[in-house]
Amino acid sequence: MILIFTIITIIYLILIGSFVFGxxxxxxxxxxxxxxxxxxxxxxxxxxxADNLQNLIDSIIKLDYPSELFEVIFIDDASEDSSVEIIKxxxxxxQSEHGVQINFKIISNERLTNSxxxxxxxxxxxxxxxxxxxxxxxDCQVPKLWLHSFNDFIQxxxxxxxxAPVIYDDNSSFLNRFQILDMLSLQGxxxxxxxxxxxxxxxxxxxxxxxxxxxxxxxxxxxTDIASGDDxxxxxxxxxxxxxxxxxxxxxxxxxxxxxxxxxxxxxxQRLRWAAxxxxxxxxxxxxxxxxxxxxxxxxxxxxxxxxxxIISFKSFFYVLFIKFSIDFYLIYxxxxxxxxxxxxxxxxxxxxLYPFFSVYIAVLSGxxxxxxxxRHFKK
Numbered sequence: 001m002i003l004i005f006t007i008i009t010i011i012y013l014i015l016i017g018s019f020v021f022g023x024x025x026x027x028x029x030x031x032x033x034x035x036x037x038x039x040x041x042x043x044x045x046x047x048x049x050a051d052n053l054q055n056l057i058d059s060i061i062k063l064d065y066p067s068e069l070f071e072v073i074f075i076d077d078a079s080e081d082s083s084v085e086i087i088k089x090x091x092x093x094x095q096s097e098h099g100v101q102i103n104f105k106i107i108s109n110e111r112l113t114n115s116x117x118x119x120x121x122x123x124x125x126x127x128x129x130x131x132x133x134x135x136x137x138x139d140c141q142v143p144k145l146w147l148h149s150f151n152d153f154i155q156x157x158x159x160x161x162x163x164a165p166v167i168y169d170d171n172s173s174f175l176n177r178f179q180i181l182d183m184l185s186l187q188g189x190x191x192x193x194x195x196x197x198x199x200x201x202x203x204x205x206x207x208x209x210x211x212x213x214x215x216x217x218x219x220x221x222x223x224t225d226i227a228s229g230d231d232x233x234x235x236x237x238x239x240x241x242x243x244x245x246x247x248x249x250x251x252x253x254x255x256x257x258x259x260x261x262x263x264x265x266x267x268x269x270q271r272l273r274w275a276a277x278x279x280x281x282x283x284x285x286x287x288x289x290x291x292x293x294x295x296x297x298x299x300x301x302x303x304x305x306x307x308x309x310x311i312i313s314f315k316s317f318f319y320v321l322f323i324k325f326s327i328d329f330y331l332i333y334x335x336x337x338x339x340x341x342x343x344x345x346x347x348x349x350x351x352x353x354l355y356p357f358f359s360v361y362i363a364v365l366s367g368x369x370x371x372x373x374x375x376r377h378f379k380k
Contacts, residue, residue, distance in 0.1 A: 001306065002316055005299055009320050012296040015289065016327040022195025023188055023334050029251040031145065031152040038151040040070040041128035041211075042136065045109070045120035047077040049138035050086055052259060056140055057090040061100055065147035071129055072104040074138075075120040083138075113224035117204075121230055122219055125211060133214065135230075136256055137205045141169075145253035150208050153249050160213040160245040161238045163190065163202035165252075167339045168260040177344050179260040179267065181351045184335035184344075185328065189289070192331070194248035199239055200286035204231035206256040208249075209238065217241055229277040236282050255339065268362065275366035294363050296324060297356040325352055 042060075046053065060072060074087055084106055091104050109116065110123040125133060134150065136142060153162065165187060168180045190201040217237040223229060239246045261267040281287050300321065307317040329348060336342045 002312060005303060005312075005316070005320055008292075008295050008299050009323050012292055013323055013327050015292050016331055018196060019189050019192030020327075020331050020334060022192035023331070025195035026191050026248055026250045028338070029149070029153060029249055029254075031149050031251065031253060032156070034152045034155050036066055036069060036148065036151055038069070038132055038147075038154050039130035040132045040134050040147055040150070040208075041124075041130045042070060042072045042134045043075065043121055043124040043128070044072065044136055044138055045075045045077055045117050045124075046079065046083055046138035047116070048079050048081045048083060050079075050081040050083050052139040053083055053086045054090050056136075056138060056142070057087065059141040059143070060102065061091075062144055063142065063147055064144045065151070067100055067102050070103070070147060072102060073124045073128060074104065074106045075109050075124050076106055077109040077116050077120055113220075115220065115224050115227045115230070117228070118220040118224055118230045125214060125219070128211060131211045132208060133211050134208045135204050135206075137258060139259040140166075140205050141257045143253055143255060143257075146256070149249065149251045149254040153247070153251070154208075157247055158245065159247045160210050160242045161235065162208040162247050162249050163194070163199070163235065164206040164208065164249040165191075165255045165339070166203040166205045166258055167255055167341065169257050170341070170344070171260075174347065174350070175262075175264060175267070176260045177347045178351045178354065180341060180344055181332060181348060182355070184332045184339060184341060187339070188331040188335040191248055191250060191335075193285070194246075197243075198283075198285045199235060199246060199248070200232075200281075200283045200289065202231050202235045205258050206254070207231055207234075209234070213238060213242065223280060226277050226280050228273050229280070232277070232281070232286075240282075250338070252338070252340070268365075271358075271362045272366050275362055294359070297359045300324065300356040301360055325349075328352065 044056070076084055087106055091102060107123060107127060109120045111119050113119055121135060132154070150162065153159070166183070167187070168176065168183050170176060170180060186201065190203070193199045193201055214234070220230065220233065223233040235246070261270050278287070278290055303312065303317040303320055306312045307314045332348065333345065336345055
């Protein structure tokens with residue numbers, strides 16, 4: 001038994017250590033204030049987001065980028081609240097207040113598959129004016145130099161697909177900080193994967209890709225039976241076809257802020273949704289990473305039980321725990337420095353204790369339970 005724990009721990013140490021190595025390989029991008037010339041179509045699917053849309057609209061109004069070089073397409077996925085009215089009044093009021101005219105429109109989602117969000121993005125791409133597509137979510141806020149950063153990066157690197165950073169807004173609750181620490185870990189692994197030339201994660205709240213590239217890989221065809229995964233499945237297809245033109249924009253000026261889940265039940269539903277798509281991953285490295293992480297967290301729980309039952313010594317269990325604690329902290333620390341979230345590390349130890357229980361619980365539950373998303377139920 002000790003041998004099994006040792007092997008899993010060593011493999012996990014190598015994996016997370018490789019992410020730290022990959023993270024360091026991606027240099028932080030500093031925009032060079034190149035000519036603003038790239039035209040963007042910003043796509044924002046929404047369903048019942050009345051509580052969040054005004055903040056997003058305000059952040060779009062404040063973008064430091066010529067308004068004639070971008071359009072904003074909101075895709076209404078059968079909202080039952082005042083979302084549409086908020087978008088219309090929000091832009092009209094803020095534009096008259098700031099004297100900025102932004103080209104925006106609201107279209108209806110054309111449902112064709114089991115995936116509402118993929119349908120929404122596909123619907124909008126057909127109507128997009130410009131070749132560069134940027135996606136974000138209705139509960140996000142974009143930074144002032146968001147488009148400016150993408151424009152600079154595009155001119156310098158000639159990419160086809162760009163993943164960019166996302167972090168949760170901080171409201172100081174333990175649930176919120178638990179989610180931020182988890183997001184820092186995910187972002188660290190995301191950046192690390194790109195640094196290792198084996199990208200396997202990205203976040204649809206901050207993605208950019210060429211319209212022609214989306215069409216060249218047949219968009220979301222092949223995985224529309226899975227409700228979520230508009231980001232990762234598209235990444236898999238594009239990196240397979242254009243590996244040298246798939247990049248991560250490690251730029252602080254491009255960090256999009258999104259809202260954490262407000263309750264533990266909402267967080268559980270979100271993670272069940274995320275877990276539901278993992279079995280359909282085509283990227284072997286992504287599957288291997290998920291398996292190793294799950295085995296490591298399960299080993300912590302089994303090791304705790306075995307040490308309490310005196311099947312293994314507490315000293316052996318402590319060594320396993322200490323190694324995991326240290327390498328996880330190192331990756332999260334790297335992310336926290338980049339995202340200016342070092343003040344949250346004080347709660348790391350509490351999140352570290354809770355996370356193995358939470359992650360194994362979600363993994364087990366996802367094996368036979370569906371999930372609820374935006375008021376709709378989806379089967380496993």
